[in-house]
Amino acid sequence: MKPDPRSKAQMAPRRFPKTDARYWLKKVFTRSNDSYHCQIAFGGKQERWPLKTSNRETAATKARDIYLSLVADGYDATRAKFKPWEVEAELNRVEKVTVGHYIDAARVVFPGKATTFLSYERKFRFLVAQLASMKADKSKFDPLEGHKRFRKTIEATLLETITPQRVEQWRLNYIKAAGRSPAKQQSARVTAASIIQNCKALFSKKILKELRHTAMVLPSPLPFDGVERGKLPRARYRSKVNIEQLAQDAYAELREQKPELFKVFLLALGAGLRRGEIDTLTWKQFNFRDGTLSIEVTEHGSLKTDSSAETIDLSADVANYFQTQMQASNSAFVISSTADPQARSPHWNRYRGNAHFKALIDWLRSKGVSDRNPLHVLRKEFGSLINQQFGIFAASAALRHSNLTITREHYVDRRERIALDVSKLLTPPATPAPVNGKPANGSPPTDQKEVPIQAAQLGVAA
Structure with a gap:
C-alpha cells in the first residue's frame, strides 16, 4: 500500500478559532429536549448557556456571538443580553436582610464616632442573642476565633424576626428575672433601658435616610418602631464628697x-x-x-x-x-x-x-x-x-x-437646704399684756390659764 502523499498537517482535522461559528459546531449539545446548549469557559469560570434553537448551525452561530460578547463586554452585559430572564429574576428577588447585613450597612453611613457605633452594635447583638435564647458556652472564648463563630451565628438572624412586640416582651421578662428585690428590679430597668436606647440609635432617622439610597429592603415594621425604653428612676447627681x-x-x-x-x-x-x-x-x-x-x-x-x-x-x-x-x-x-x-x-x-x-x-x-x-x-x-x-x-x-x-x-446637686421650720407653727405667738384688767383683744376676762405648747415636748427642735 502506497503511503498517503499528504503531510501530517494536511491530514489533521482542521481547527477553527473560537471566533468562528464552525468551532462551536462540535461544542453545542442537547439536553432533555431538542434545544441546543453550550458550555463556555471565560474569566476563570464556566457557565452553561441555553441557545434556544434546535438547529445546530444556528446554535453554533449563537454560541460564537455569546463568546464574542464575553470578550468585548464581560459577564454582566452578556448575561443581560443572552439570559435576560435570569437577570430579571435576580432584580425582582428581594434578599432578606440579616442582623449582620444591617449592622455592616449602618456602619458605613453612621455619622458619629466608631467607638460609639461599636457600643450600639454590641448592645444590639446582645439583645438578638437574648431573643433567640442563644447561650454562649466556653467555645465563645476559644482563642482561635471562638467569639467570631458565636457572633456569626447571631448575625445570621433575619432582621424581620426582631419585632417590636418581641422587644417589648423581652424588656418585661428581663425586669421580671431580676426577682422581687426593688433595688435589683430598678437596676434591671436601667440596664434594659440602656440596651433599648442604644439599639434604637442604630435605626435613627439619619441612618435610615442614608440606607434608602441602597438596594437594601428593610422589614416593616422595623425592630424598634414604637418601642419605649421604659420609665427610668431619677438619676440626679447627689454629691457624696466634701x-x-x-x-x-x-x-x-x-x-x-x-x-x-x-x-x-x-x-x-x-x-x-x-x-x-x-x-x-x-x-x-x-x-x-x-x-x-x-x-x-x-x-x-x-x-x-x-x-x-x-x-x-x-x-x-x-x-x-x-x-x-x-x-x-x-x-x-x-x-x-x-x-x-x-x-x-x-x-x-x-x-x-x-x-x-x-x-x-x-x-x-x-x-x-x-x-x-x-x-x-x-x-x-x-x-x-x-x-x-x-x-x-x-x-x-x-x-x-x-x-x-x-x-x-x-x-448638678442641690446644695441649698429647703426645710420648713415646723416649730414656728407649733408654738403660738406671745399673748399681749392686758389693758385696764381686760385682755388686749377685747375678749372677756377668764380665770383659765393658757399653757403654750413647747416644741421640745413634741420632739421638734425649736
Whole structure:
C-alpha cells in the first residue's frame, strides 16, 4: 500500500478559532429536549448557556456571538443580553436582610464616632442573642476565633424576626428575672433601658435616610418602631464628697509631687473638662490675656457634640497657674505624655495621658470617691458649684450641654437646704399684756390659764 502523499498537517482535522461559528459546531449539545446548549469557559469560570434553537448551525452561530460578547463586554452585559430572564429574576428577588447585613450597612453611613457605633452594635447583638435564647458556652472564648463563630451565628438572624412586640416582651421578662428585690428590679430597668436606647440609635432617622439610597429592603415594621425604653428612676447627681476638703488635699499632695495629676484635677474641677478634652488639650487653646480656654476641634481630637465647642472662663488663680506651667513645659500638650498623639483605635477610646488618669482615679478612690467614674465626679462637682453660685442656666452653659434637662437631671446637686421650720407653727405667738384688767383683744376676762405648747415636748427642735 502506497503511503498517503499528504503531510501530517494536511491530514489533521482542521481547527477553527473560537471566533468562528464552525468551532462551536462540535461544542453545542442537547439536553432533555431538542434545544441546543453550550458550555463556555471565560474569566476563570464556566457557565452553561441555553441557545434556544434546535438547529445546530444556528446554535453554533449563537454560541460564537455569546463568546464574542464575553470578550468585548464581560459577564454582566452578556448575561443581560443572552439570559435576560435570569437577570430579571435576580432584580425582582428581594434578599432578606440579616442582623449582620444591617449592622455592616449602618456602619458605613453612621455619622458619629466608631467607638460609639461599636457600643450600639454590641448592645444590639446582645439583645438578638437574648431573643433567640442563644447561650454562649466556653467555645465563645476559644482563642482561635471562638467569639467570631458565636457572633456569626447571631448575625445570621433575619432582621424581620426582631419585632417590636418581641422587644417589648423581652424588656418585661428581663425586669421580671431580676426577682422581687426593688433595688435589683430598678437596676434591671436601667440596664434594659440602656440596651433599648442604644439599639434604637442604630435605626435613627439619619441612618435610615442614608440606607434608602441602597438596594437594601428593610422589614416593616422595623425592630424598634414604637418601642419605649421604659420609665427610668431619677438619676440626679447627689454629691457624696466634701469637695472643699478634696481640693485642699489635692493642692497639698499633688501640686508639687505629682504636677500632671494636679493639672488633670484642676481642669476637671476648675473648668469642667471631659477626659478626652483634657487629654488632647494644647497650650495654644489658652488665652491668658482674657483668662479663657477655648474648647474646639483640633488635629489631635474631636468633640463629643457640636455644643461642646465653647470658650470657658477661668478664675485668675487657675489661669495664672497654667501660665506658669506652660513656661516650664516642653510639650505642645498641657498634659505631658510619651504616648504617640496620632495613635488611634477604632474599638475603644485611647488616651495618650491614660497613665495619669489611672493614677488620679486611684488617688480619688483613696479619698473616698466611690463612684463608678471618679474623674467624671469632678466635672459634676464643677457643675454643682456653678449652679449654687450662678444658677442652673449658667451651669448648663458652663458644662456645654445641648439642653437644660441633661444638666438638671444628671449633673448638678442641690446644695441649698429647703426645710420648713415646723416649730414656728407649733408654738403660738406671745399673748399681749392686758389693758385696764381686760385682755388686749377685747375678749372677756377668764380665770383659765393658757399653757403654750413647747416644741421640745413634741420632739421638734425649736
